[in-house]
Amino acid sequence: MQPTTINNAEHFTLEGPFGWPVAAFVLLLLLALFTFSLWRERFILGQKNTVLFWILRAAALAAVVWMILAPANIRVETATTRQSVAIITDVSGSMRTIDPPGTADEIHWVAAQYGDGDYAAIKAADQAVVAAGIAERHLQTAAAALTEHQRESIVVESTGAASAALDRVRENVAAVEGQYGGPVSQNAGTRKQLPLASRISKSLDGPEFETFSKLAAALSKGRTPSQKGWRESLPDLQHRVAGIRRQLNELARDVAEEGTQRAGRSTTNALTSFQQTPRLTRATRLLASLHDSVLTPLQEKADVRISSFDQSLTRVTSQDDPATEITSRLPAADEEGNIKVNQIGTDLSAVLEQLNRDRLEQPLAAAFIFTDVGHNRSTAVNPRDVAADLKGTPIYIVPIGNTQHVRDVILQSVFVPNVAMRNDDIVIEATLQAHDCEGESCFVQLMQDGEAIDQRVVEIDSGFATRKIRFEQKMSEVGVQQFQLAISPLEGELTDKNNFDEFEVNVTRSDIKILLADELPRWEYRYLAQLFRRDPKVECDELLFQPRQIATGRRQESGTFPTTVEEWDQYDVVILGDLAPNHLSAASQESLIEYLKDRGGTVVLIAGSSAMPQAYVDHPLESIVPVSPVADDQKGIADSGYAFHVTEEGRDHNALMIGDTDEATRNAWNFVNQVSPIYEVNDWRQPRASAHTLISAVPHGTLDPEYAARQNALLCWQPVGRGMTVYLAAPDTWRLRLLRGDRLHYRFWGQLLRWAIAADLSAGSEAVRIKSDKSRYTSNEPVQVVVRLTDKDGVPVVAEGLQAVAKRDDDQQSSPIVADAEIPGQYRGAFRNLAAGVYSVQAVGADVDKLLQDSEQEASTASFTVQAELPVELLDTRCDRALAQQIANITGGQVLPPTAVEEVLSLTNLEPEVTERIETTPLWLQWKYLWLVFGCLQTEWIVRKWKGLS
Structure with missing residues (x-):
């Protein structure tokens, strides 16, 4: 049925200041006057002229009276629009909750x-x-x-x-x-x-x-x-x-x-x-009851629009049994009752936005939403803002479900350093949340490769409890170590899928070879030299040029920098301070860059006021600097100093883990920021497109700190072939020692070096090496795989037809891997939409088999974990009555019990909206009537003049 019907009616009316009676009287009076006047002149005018003049005057008078009466044709267009009522049922994943x-x-x-x-x-x-x-x-x-x-x-x-x-x-x-x-x-x-x-x-x-x-x-x-x-x-x-x-x-x-x-x-x-019964069953039963008792008779007066929604709104087409159609639309679950993550979510804003569009097409008297109000679509507009656009259209929400957390134990997060050196003692900190488990105990196990190695018993003393669990573990073996944390399920909890987490720690060798070089013994150089001398895991060669030359270790004999890739390859990390270009020759710079690209080395550049990096413009070293100069208006020293700003990428970065736990790390950086601000930062701090900024230096008092952070890199890095360059825009990491001794300074450089040497670590043999870009992924995240092939002499190998095969239990998935255009011998591939589980991945192909055969080595594998992404929809199933009340208040509706929907419908004005459009067409407003008056009078005047009449 069309919501709007249109009826047209026409009628004649007089809009002048006088009606028919007055006009008729005036007309007769003037006609009598004209008749009397012409009658007296009949002997002078003659009979024919008398009759002619009377006709002319009568016609002119009739035209004048017609115009004074102002007749008009009135056309009335009446539009009658039926109002609509929206009935909307939530079918999101949480509506399956009992x-x-x-x-x-x-x-x-x-x-x-x-x-x-x-x-x-x-x-x-x-x-x-x-x-x-x-x-x-x-x-x-x-x-x-x-x-x-x-x-x-x-x-x-x-x-x-x-x-x-x-x-x-x-x-x-x-x-x-x-x-x-x-x-x-x-x-x-x-x-x-x-x-x-x-x-x-x-x-x-x-x-x-x-x-x-x-x-x-x-x-x-x-x-x-x-x-x-x-x-x-x-x-x-x-x-x-x-x-x-x-x-x-x-x-x-x-x-x-x-x-x-x-x-x-x-x-x-x-x-x-x-x-x-689940929540959805309650909603559909209510809908079926209303459909039979109220909605069907109501359709004679107004249009009833029945819909369902989760992440979007879908209209119901069935007029006889809408509840059954809604139930049939639910997303299918697998054998274990799981639904795909991308099919789970609630977007109340999408519902309100669609209602706003619908009411522009047809008047909306009221909308009723049966839902648990679990709005959890993070990218959606705030439903309160959308509700403000619906003001005047009452939204009635029938809330379904418990307002408290359902009984559940959740392994909320796990904090662990991803990189450690052999024999390091690491701290594993987990956060546990428990709802409605007061007076019970949780058994938490730390496992390695499926075998329990430690355990804790956590007592829960309140209805909503958050507990920190701490494990300490010694990393005694080099390689990727797999760990698991598991909470034993409690009886009756919502789900046990959030009771488990898996992670890995990349354990590197216990020795690091470093070259530390600077022009002058700056504070940074002095503290680093002392730090590395005391650390038994670090073998450090020093090279200093002012005020007298100092060269130790491999640099003692030559007193200069290496000039070949093989010489640079003696070091895992090269730290260069404020060096003048005349001490670092072009040959050394070129071989250093080749060492980064082909051997996977790491260079740390510590900026200074004299040379680094501004003196290396038009030198080979400029190409690997991850920053460029800032604009002229940002140069110079900030009077109020610079504040540390740890970026979003830096918050979870291994290099910045200077505390035993995540919270301790945040507190440590905040402490440094408060007690020892930086007052001078090198003008070279604008990060390039390929750079990753971990810490920014933001001038105090900046109006837009986020923008300033993107323009002022204090600590950043960028990949260079197989290796990378790390850049510090100020020689001020020694400030970590203030009031805290050298503990934080030691932790920072220790973590930075561990991350640096682990960045190129991958599983496999010398001939075939393979790694994934991360150790853990969510189910919707692509897995990037890198394979490196070299012959027995270390020369990159060109190969074709390579595949990466990821295996999990009895399942496997393959993906082609193609050559990296910038790095010879390196190949890249990606896996998408992998199911949750632990995978081992290896490279296969004829060239791989030949390399392994020539080197007499086993097939190379790497491992990673794909974690099931548990949506908020299923982790937090509480009914948000507060949000329901806010939406209702904004729109003029109410939060209803299910018993009151029928009452609201009976008190809602559902009479059709009637609008009239009146079109008036004047019948007198035409030039011909005016010409008739003038024509009649002018004709009489011409006749009188022609015949010489008075």
Whole structure:
């Protein structure tokens, strides 16, 4: 049925200042005058001229009268538009939840389905509360219309609707009184409900409400109310209704509590069976009941749009059984009952946005949403902002489900350093959350390769508990070490899929070879030299040029930098300070770059005021510097100093883990930032596109610190072939020693060096090496794999037709790997949409087999873990009644119990909207009538002149 029907009607009208009687009288009077005047001149004019002049004057006079009457044709186009009502059911993943008994207002849902008999009082009390809320809203609208001098029709309509709602409140309260005043009331609990209902009923029969009923009746009939000061009384009456509504809420709670107790004593307890149903079943049952009793008859007056939603809104096409169609649309689950992550989520904003679009096409009288209000679409617009656009279209939300966390134990997070050196003692810190597990114990195990190596017992002493669990482990073997954390499931918890986590630690060898070089013994150089001399895991060669040359270790004999790749390859990490270009020759620079690209080395550049890196413009070293100069207006020294700003990438980076735990790391960096700000940063701090910024130097007092952070890199790095360059824009890491000794300084450089030498670490032989870019992935994240092939002399190998094969249990998936255009002998591939699990990956192909055969080595494998991405939708299934109330308040709706939907529909104005378009076509406003008048008069004048008549 078309929502709008159009009827056209036409009629004739006179819009002039005089009507037909006056015009006819004037016309006859003037005609008589003209006749008398011409009659007197008949002997002079002659009979023919007399008749001609009379006809001319009569015609002119008729034209003038016609124009004065201003006749017009009126065309009236009447458009009658049916209003619509939206009924929307949430079908998201959390709607499959079965709430614990007694936590989700089950008695109201039972009363909505079995509204008569034992549950009639509950339904009547709920409907009284909702009707009072509607009356309060209409009174507020009427008072606002009077204050703002809006149309009188708004006041009339609002007062009439408020009066009708108050009548329904009286009827519902009377129904409650009837239930507790008759034979049903043989219970001591009724002594509480009956007096309260009687007091409310007495208040509603008071003189102020009687006066308001008369006022509404007078306004609806178009009469002027006889009451004095009725305009000023509306706000007072609104507050009075609000007070009665609070009493009604108390009555409804008491009636529901008594009904629950009575249902528990019943032999045929419908409440118990109802408690075993999922949320969606409750919603579809309510929809089916409403469809049969209310919605089908309602369609004769208004359009009923039934829809379902999760991440988007979908209209229901079935007119006979919409509940069954909604159930059939649920996303399919696998054998274990799991649903794909991308099919799980709730987007309330999408629903409200669609309602806003729909009401532009057809008037929307009201919308009813059956949902647990679990808005969790992070990319969506705030539903409160969308609701503001719907102001004037009431949104009624029927909340479903428990407002508290369902019983569950969650392994919230695991903090562990991803890189360690052999014989390091690492700390593994896990965060555990427990809901509704008070007085119980959790058993947490730390496992390595599936074997338990440590355990903790966690006591839970509250309904919502967060606990930190700490394990210490010595890394005694080099390689990738796989660990697992598992919490033993508790009986009755929501899911055990969030009780487990898997992680790995990349353990490097226990010795690091370093070249430390600088022009002058700056503070940074001195502290680093002392630090490395004391560390038994570090073998450090030093090279200093001022004030006297110092060369140790491999540099002692030559006193200069290496000039070949083989010489540079003697070091794992090269640290270059504020060196003048004349000490670092072009040959050394070129071989250093080749060492980075082909051998996977690491260079740390520590900027200075004299040479590094600004003196290396147009030198080979410039090509590997990860920064460029900042704009001229940002150069110089900030008077207030610079604040550390650890970037989002830096917060989780291994190089910055200077504390035993995640929290300790954050506190350590914050402490340094507060007690020792930096006052000078090199002008070369604009990160290049390929750079990764870990720490930024933001001038104090910057209006936009995020923007400034992106423009001012203090610590950054960039890949250079197989290796990388690390850049420090200020020689100030020694500030980590202030008030804390050398512990933080040692941890920073220790973690930086561990990360540097582990960055090129991969599994496999010397001939075939393979690695993934990360050790852990989520289920929707692509897995990047890098394979490196070299012959027995270390020369990169060119190969074709290579594949990477990822295996998990009995399943495997392959992906082609192609040559890296920038790095000879290196190949890249990617896996997508891998299922959750632990995978081993290896390279296969004829060239790989030949290399392994020539080197007499086994096939190379690497491992990674794909974790199932548990959506917030299933981890937090609480019903967000606060958000529901905010949306309802913004739009002028309410949060409804399921028993009150029918009541709201009966009190909603569903009369069609009628608009008229009047088109007036003047019939006199034409030049021909004016020409007729002038023509008649001019003709008489010409005839008189021609014949010499006076």
